[in-house]
Structures are given as structure tokens and as C-alpha cells.
Amino acid sequence: MxxxxxxxxxxxxxxxxxxxxxxxxxxxxxxxxxxxxxxxxxxxxxxxxxxxxxxxxxxxxxxxxxxxxxxxxxxxxxxxxxxxxxxxxxxxxxxxxxxxxxxxxxxxxxxxxxxxxxxxxxxxxxxxxxxxxxxxxxxxxxxxxxxxxxxxxxxxxxxxxxxxxxxxxxxxxxxxxxxxxxxxxxxxxxxxxxxxxxxPASIGVQDPKRFADVVRAAFGQRRKTLRNALSGVADVALIEAAGLRPELRAEQIDVAGFVRLGNLPVIG
Known part of the structure; x- marks a missing residue:
């Protein structure tokens, strides 16, 4: 049994x-x-x-x-x-x-x-x-x-x-x-x-929380451009400083672009 x-x-x-x-x-x-x-x-x-x-x-x-x-x-x-x-x-x-x-x-x-x-x-x-x-x-x-x-x-x-x-x-x-x-x-x-x-040395993300916040905001409202989706996280000057066009939407930005943007300082 x-x-x-x-x-x-x-x-x-x-x-x-x-x-x-x-x-x-x-x-x-x-x-x-x-x-x-x-x-x-x-x-x-x-x-x-x-x-x-x-x-x-x-x-x-x-x-x-x-x-x-x-x-x-x-x-x-x-x-x-x-x-x-x-x-x-x-x-x-x-x-x-x-x-x-x-x-x-x-x-x-x-x-x-x-x-x-x-x-x-x-x-x-x-x-x-x-x-x-x-x-x-x-x-x-x-x-x-x-x-x-x-x-x-x-x-x-x-x-x-x-x-x-x-x-x-x-x-x-x-x-x-x-x-x-x-x-x-x-x-x-x-x-x-x-x-x-x-x-870790190859990732390039300097501030993981900042990076996560930027990505979350960018995709929070997919139909919006970066200029509008990131209004509380990054202004147009910062978006352009990352080598990105403010009129693009999040789904058009590659991972490296988000890393560059996330590494820039918080506005305000």
C-alpha cells in the first residue's frame, strides 16, 4: 500500500x-x-x-x-x-x-x-x-x-x-x-x-529608478508623442539632448534611446 x-x-x-x-x-x-x-x-x-x-x-x-x-x-x-x-x-x-x-x-x-x-x-x-x-x-x-x-x-x-x-x-x-x-x-x-x-558594465543605465520612470511614462499613453507623454519627466530640450525627436512616439524609440534619455537629469 x-x-x-x-x-x-x-x-x-x-x-x-x-x-x-x-x-x-x-x-x-x-x-x-x-x-x-x-x-x-x-x-x-x-x-x-x-x-x-x-x-x-x-x-x-x-x-x-x-x-x-x-x-x-x-x-x-x-x-x-x-x-x-x-x-x-x-x-x-x-x-x-x-x-x-x-x-x-x-x-x-x-x-x-x-x-x-x-x-x-x-x-x-x-x-x-x-x-x-x-x-x-x-x-x-x-x-x-x-x-x-x-x-x-x-x-x-x-x-x-x-x-x-x-x-x-x-x-x-x-x-x-x-x-x-x-x-x-x-x-x-x-x-x-x-x-x-x-x-552590468555594458548596460549603461546610471539610475535604474529614473530609467524605469521614463520608460513607464513614455508608454503610459502610447498614442501621445514623447513631447506630451514625458511632460512631467523630461522637457523638449532633454528629449533632444538624448538625440530623440519630440514628435516621435515611444514605440519608435530603441532601447539605447531610452537609456540615453534616462541618464539625463530630472527637470526642475
Missing amino acids: NDSPAFRRDAKKHLGQNFLHDHSVIERIVQAIDPRPGDAIVEIGPGQGALTFPLLQRHGRITAIEFDRDLLDPLRAAAQAHGELDLVAANVLDVDFGALAQRLGVEQIRLAGNLPYNLSSPILFHALDYATSIRDMHFMLQKEVVDRMAAGPGSKVYGRLSVMLQAYCAVTPLFVVAPGSFRPAPKVDSAVVRLVPRD
């Missing part, structure tokens, strides 16, 4: 759970991550262990951050057959990745996970706050979000997320995943993306 805790069959909609079950997709993700000895792999939202257990079999030990307490005991029980699972019971948005890296005895961790669609952007921005403590990230996200992450100037989906992520990371979409690979099947396609934080 097996008395090990069992996984619930149903996903919790309020947590944005969609459990991956397609083994070919899982193997492609593991190959993309390519765990090596000495790596500190941290999975966000292991769910029912679809990616967790193959990573454990490949690597031997991983850390996983899980918010749903109903999954903790089943994960611990099932993981014993695959490797050593270090479970952190927490909301990932409350996790200090720098402190976690220190606890794991490494300078940088490697993040992975099938992110809940309703929290993907907050998790990405949270990770940016700890970019110096992260070597790379491999995430499954809604394809629409990955398209926005990787979009260039002039694209209809180029926006705040594109600029903020590309300023700090190299963003590489890897492959698309069909809805049938999940249980329950979402109504949209998903995609796997790789993010590699840039060398």
Missing part, C-alpha cells in the same frame, strides 16, 4: 495553474537549460513536478519555489525517487534571489519554470531587481508575452516590457508550445524563452 501524499488532479484557476504534461516539450526545455555540475537551478512554481523531476534526474539537486501548500508534501514524496529537492514554500515575489544564491553557496542562480500567466510580468520585473545574482532564466510563458518581450521598435507589441527586459537581458525566444501540452489546456499558445542578464 502506498501512503505517499498524492497530487490533486485539478488545477487551481485562481493561481493560474496549467500543468505541463507533454514529455517531448519537457525534454526540449531540459535540453535548453542544459544543467551542468555546480549549477544552482531554481525552479519557480514546480506544480506537480513535470519539469522538476526530469531536472532532478539530470542534475541531482534543484531548489523549487512553490506557493501552493497543497503541493508541497506530494512534491517532497515524489521527488525522493529522482534526486534531492530543496523546497521553498513562498510567493516568488517575496523571495530575495540574492540571499537565495548566498544560501546555496553560489554567486549566481539559474532560474526556470512554467510561470503562471496572471503573474508573468510581475515575476519578470522582480527577477530584474536581482539580475546580478542570476546567470540565466528559462521560462514558459504565454506566447503573446514572449512576443512582447522580444519585440523591436516599430512593432505593435513593442512596449515597456520589451524595453525594460532588453535593457538588462539578452532575450531569445526558443520554441512555441501548443495548448494541448497542458492540463487544463489554456486558450492560447505558449512559448519558451531564454533571458541572459547582461554584464
